Amino acid sequence: MTPMMRQYHEAKEACGDALLFFRMGDFYELFLDDAKVAASVLGLTLTSRDKDSANPTAMAGFPHHQLDQYLQKLIKAGYRAAVCEQVEDPKLAKGLVKREVTRVVSAGTLTDDGMLDPREPNYLAAIFAVTSKNKSKANSKNPGGSANARPPEAQIGIAWAELSSGRFEAGVFPKNRLEDELARINPAEVIYCEDDPTIHPDTTMPWSWTRRPAWSFALDAAQKSLCKQLSVSGLEGLGFEDDSAPAVRAAGGVLAYLMDTQRGSLDHFRTITCHNRSPVLQIDAATRRSLEINRTMRTGSRDGALLGVIDRAVTPMGSRLLADYLAAPLVAPESIAYRADAVSELVGNHSLRTDVRKILGETYDLTRLLARIATGRTGPRDLRQIADTLSGLPTLKARLTDRVSDCLVEIESKLHLCPELRGNLENALNEDCPLSANEGNFIREGFDEELDSLRQLAKGGKQWIAEYQQRQMDETGIANLKVGYNRVFGYYLEVSNTHKSKIPADFIRKQTLKNCERYITPELKEYEEKVLSADDKASTREMMIFADLRQMTHDHLAILQEVAQAIARLDVLASMAEVAAQHHWIRPKITDDSTLRIENGRHPVLDVSMKQGEFVPNDCFQSPETGMIHLITGPNMAGKSTYIRQVALITLLAQTGSFVPAESAEIGIADRIFARVGASDELSRGQSTFMVEMVETARILNTATSRSLVILDEIGRGTSTYDGLSLAWAITEHLHEQIGCRTLFATHYHELAALQETLPRVTNMNVAVKEWQDEVVFLHRIISGSADKSYGIQVARLAGIPPEVNARAKEVLAQLEADHRDSLDRPTIAPPSSRQSGNGSGDTYQLTLFGYADHPLIQKIGQLDFDSMTPMEALQFLQQAKRDLAPSVTS
Numbered sequence: 001m002t003p004m005m006r007q008y009h010e011a012k013e014a015c016g017d018a019l020l021f022f023r024m025g026d027f028y029e030l031f032l033d034d035a036k037v038a039a040s041v042l043g044l045t046l047t048s049r050d051k052d053s054a055n056p057t058a059m060a061g062f063p064h065h066q067l068d069q070y071l072q073k074l075i076k077a078g079y080r081a082a083v084c085e086q087v088e089d090p091k092l093a094k095g096l097v098k099r100e101v102t103r104v105v106s107a108g109t110l111t112d113d114g115m116l117d118p119r120e121p122n123y124l125a126a127i128f129a130v131t132s133k134n135k136s137k138a139n140s141k142n143p144g145g146s147a148n149a150r151p152p153e154a155q156i157g158i159a160w161a162e163l164s165s166g167r168f169e170a171g172v173f174p175k176n177r178l179e180d181e182l183a184r185i186n187p188a189e190v191i192y193c194e195d196d197p198t199i200h201p202d203t204t205m206p207w208s209w210t211r212r213p214a215w216s217f218a219l220d221a222a223q224k225s226l227c228k229q230l231s232v233s234g235l236e237g238l239g240f241e242d243d244s245a246p247a248v249r250a251a252g253g254v255l256a257y258l259m260d261t262q263r264g265s266l267d268h269f270r271t272i273t274c275h276n277r278s279p280v281l282q283i284d285a286a287t288r289r290s291l292e293i294n295r296t297m298r299t300g301s302r303d304g305a306l307l308g309v310i311d312r313a314v315t316p317m318g319s320r321l322l323a324d325y326l327a328a329p330l331v332a333p334e335s336i337a338y339r340a341d342a343v344s345e346l347v348g349n350h351s352l353r354t355d356v357r358k359i360l361g362e363t364y365d366l367t368r369l370l371a372r373i374a375t376g377r378t379g380p381r382d383l384r385q386i387a388d389t390l391s392g393l394p395t396l397k398a399r400l401t402d403r404v405s406d407c408l409v410e411i412e413s414k415l416h417l418c419p420e421l422r423g424n425l426e427n428a429l430n431e432d433c434p435l436s437a438n439e440g441n442f443i444r445e446g447f448d449e450e451l452d453s454l455r456q457l458a459k460g461g462k463q464w465i466a467e468y469q470q471r472q473m474d475e476t477g478i479a480n481l482k483v484g485y486n487r488v489f490g491y492y493l494e495v496s497n498t499h500k501s502k503i504p505a506d507f508i509r510k511q512t513l514k515n516c517e518r519y520i521t522p523e524l525k526e527y528e529e530k531v532l533s534a535d536d537k538a539s540t541r542e543m544m545i546f547a548d549l550r551q552m553t554h555d556h557l558a559i560l561q562e563v564a565q566a567i568a569r570l571d572v573l574a575s576m577a578e579v580a581a582q583h584h585w586i587r588p589k590i591t592d593d594s595t596l597r598i599e600n601g602r603h604p605v606l607d608v609s610m611k612q613g614e615f616v617p618n619d620c621f622q623s624p625e626t627g628m629i630h631l632i633t634g635p636n637m638a639g640k641s642t643y644i645r646q647v648a649l650i651t652l653l654a655q656t657g658s659f660v661p662a663e664s665a666e667i668g669i670a671d672r673i674f675a676r677v678g679a680s681d682e683l684s685r686g687q688s689t690f691m692v693e694m695v696e697t698a699r700i701l702n703t704a705t706s707r708s709l710v711i712l713d714e715i716g717r718g719t720s721t722y723d724g725l726s727l728a729w730a731i732t733e734h735l736h737e738q739i740g741c742r743t744l745f746a747t748h749y750h751e752l753a754a755l756q757e758t759l760p761r762v763t764n765m766n767v768a769v770k771e772w773q774d775e776v777v778f779l780h781r782i783i784s785g786s787a788d789k790s791y792g793i794q795v796a797r798l799a800g801i802p803p804e805v806n807a808r809a810k811e812v813l814a815q816l817e818a819d820h821r822d823s824l825d826r827p828t829i830a831p832p833s834s835r836q837s838g839n840g841s842g843d844t845y846q847l848t849l850f851g852y853a854d855h856p857l858i859q860k861i862g863q864l865d866f867d868s869m870t871p872m873e874a875l876q877f878l879q880q881a882k883r884d885l886a887p888s889v890t891s
């Protein structure tokens with residue numbers, strides 16, 4: 001093995017399962033199996049080293065400037081990559097150039113702008129489950145209560161961090177909420193303990209999974225490393241009490257992974273937030289999908305989802321924070337009011353809003369710039385952008401003075417101007433700076449005397465060389481004599497063979513090429529010395545100044561992070577205000593009960609995307625007094641789903657502090673929102689559509705509280721009509737009797753309308769349509785009462801079902817309806833046994849699909865007196881009954 005291959009294997013060993021990008025001169029090379037993966041995933045050409053040997057080594061490579069592009073492709077394909085750089089100047093290296101793995105890149109540890117969507121956070125999450133094996137360690141001081149207490153709910157610690165911003169949070173959650181919490185965080189990568197038998201990575205999820213050794217989740221080590229990183233003596237002060245051990249272990253896992261992969265400093269991780277200390281509106285993964293909060297269901301894109309439509313943020317920081325706000329709306333009325341007051345002020349003050357947005361629009365992504373400073377990956381352009389961002393702050397701060405809302409006052413107080421830092425950066429850096437310091441020439445002329453004089457010398461030297469070339473041409477009479485430069489000889493004079501005879505005696509020949517010869521002269525060498533050393537000295541000096549500026553900025557890290565956070569918050573509030581002002585949204589009244597009063601509400605997405613006035617507004621009034629369950633019937637395409645989603649989205653928006661699309665709204669704070677809307681295809685997860693629907697419904701029935709908001713769309717559709725209707729019936733009863741939460745249930749089972757007669761808090765609603773010449777006209781207006789017709793066949797025609805199929809469907813429908821009337825006339829269904837025994841009401845009600853109470857046969861049976869009948873008479877009665885039911889039954 002060559003020394004270089006030995007060096008390669010050492011590096012490869014240190015980076016585990018990551019593919020190793022090995023820097024060789026101007027190329028990155030991959031070897032052996034890595035090369036084969038790279039060839040297939042990245043489309044690189046597979047070649048081999050030592051082709052003639054018995055064991056050639058597979059290799060594939062690409063020019064160094066294409067690194068980002070290939071890293072991105074590899075990470076998208078679910079791989080991790082380690083970058084092994086040359087860490088000394090090859091010119092100065094004695095023997096083999098020193099190389100080191102400088103970072104390991106994975107989906108959750110991306111920081112390069114080119115690989116990140118500026119509007120999306122990019123979290124790395126770690127999960128740590130409390131299993132019987134590690135329970136005593138995880139929760140030593142709180143082993144789970146007394147002997148006869150119920151076994152404690154299984155728990156899981158989740159921590160999440162963003163390398164590109166320094167945001168770090170952790171919390172303990174019931175284990176059955178794992179998927180929901182991960183859906184809220186929406187991480188790019190999830191790490192978990194390889195020894196944990198209870199974690200089964202679901203590879204259909206949109207994040208990648210990485211196994212990590214158990215030691216990296218050890219409690220003691222986690223506590224120590226977190227305290228060291230955050231410069232605190234204990235984690236209790238940050239809200240992590242004894243019962244937070246799983247969260248601490250998960251956070252330790254995150255930190256260990258970052259330290260392992262980043263090798264550089266993590267100075268921007270300065271604190272960690274304990275998630276459990278500030279409860280939020282709980283939204284499970286299915287609801288998040290159904291409501292299309294971040295992504296649309298069909299295309300998975302941000303555009304068209306709530307987030308994409310209402311995002312008017314002018315900075316990427318604002319866009320990312322808005323995503324966080326929508327992912328975790330608030331439940332404390334005072335916190336909601338704190339934000340809403342600020343939105344209100346910005347809505348009411350047009351010029352303030354416009355000015356603020358204009359200044360914010362000129363700032364850069366301070367959060368990510370600071371992360372690059374902290375991790376030592378910063379360049380001159382980053383520093384210049386920090387200076388430019390700071391330069392907008394005085395006007396912004398001035399614009400925010402004398403504000404009324406506490407939130408804006410707080411934001412103003414956090415816009416630290418950092419005049420000294422700004423002055424230094426502005427004075428030192430050119431307006432147009434290169435990305436990398438190695439490119440040089442970014443320090444302004446006049447900033448540093450020594451640098452200026454070195455630059456002058458270098459420039460003067462080059463000029464001298466040009467003059468020297470001219471002089472030599474004149475003196476020798478060689479018109480095509482040139483001064484050239486290469487690394488081996490430095491400066492030389494090049495003369496073509498045709499002029500060989502004119503070479504003066506003081507030219508010293510250095511190299512013979514095919515058509516020319518190269519010479520040096522003592523005079524040329526003397527000047528070369530000056531020029532080159534001046535150039536070198538100038539770049540060393542420039543690097544020194546750059547390092548000072550970087551250090552100075554690093555010293556302001558904490559204060560600048562506060563500024564970045566303030567800018568992001570202001571941007572989100574101004575974005576909310578902008579949408580509200582543009583689309584005439586109003587501030588909802590937030591109450592602490594379970595009322596919902598929305599007058600002329602609109603769907604937030606359609607309200608923004610449809611032309612003004614096109615969307616038909618609708619009311620929604622729910623309260624314990626006026627009814628908590630709305631059963632909404634109506635034809636297909638009438639707008640049932642739109643309506644129920646609109647109510648859920650208005651509630652969600654209201655709890656983020658935003659205004660809402662309505663004429664007036666009173667929203668009782670919901671603790672959870674559940675949406676079971678539309679069939680989601682989970683075949684890849686091995687579940688049928690009906691199964692998914694039932695799993696999600698089961699979860700609603702098991703976890704909703706009286707303060708929740710539930711929206712259900714056509715529950716039971718994926719099975720037989722009888723099964724579906726029975727389930728929908730029983731689910732509605734359960735929601736009414738046992739949970740008592742606000743519920744909007746859109747359904748095609750018109751039979752459910754009968755529930756209004758016996759369940760006091762059920763109200764029937766339907767969506768108005770008009771029939772006109774066998775056509776159906778959708779009015780999209782929600783009115784009280786239940787629908788009497790489905791119009792499915794008319795809607796099918798609109799969808800392009802061929803006329804002959806449509807006509808036949810009408811015939812079949814007519815036949816079915818006639819049969820239905822003859823044989824199943826007004827059946828009855830008894831109320832649930834619990835209700836019968838519970839309140840003794842014993843009500844019965846009619847249901848056209850069920851029971852046969854009014855059937856003549858049933859009535860005859862009811863009139864029989866068995867005591868006075870002989871067995872033969874009973875048999876004869878049965879025979880006659882069978883004959884009466886002929887022909888359908890007897891055949």
Ligand SMILES: Nc1ncnc2c1ncn2[C@@H]1O[C@H](COP(=O)(O)OP(=O)(O)OP(=O)(O)O)[C@@H](O)[C@H]1O
Binds near residue numbers: 635637642
């Ligand atoms: N209030 C409204 N104003 C204007 N257009 C609306 C309104 N509500 C719904 N629509 C339009 O009608 C279409 C159908 O709405 P929606 O999907 O809510 O109907 P639906 O009753 O749930 O239908 P289905 O029973 O077939 O699922 C939507 O695409 C939307 O564009």
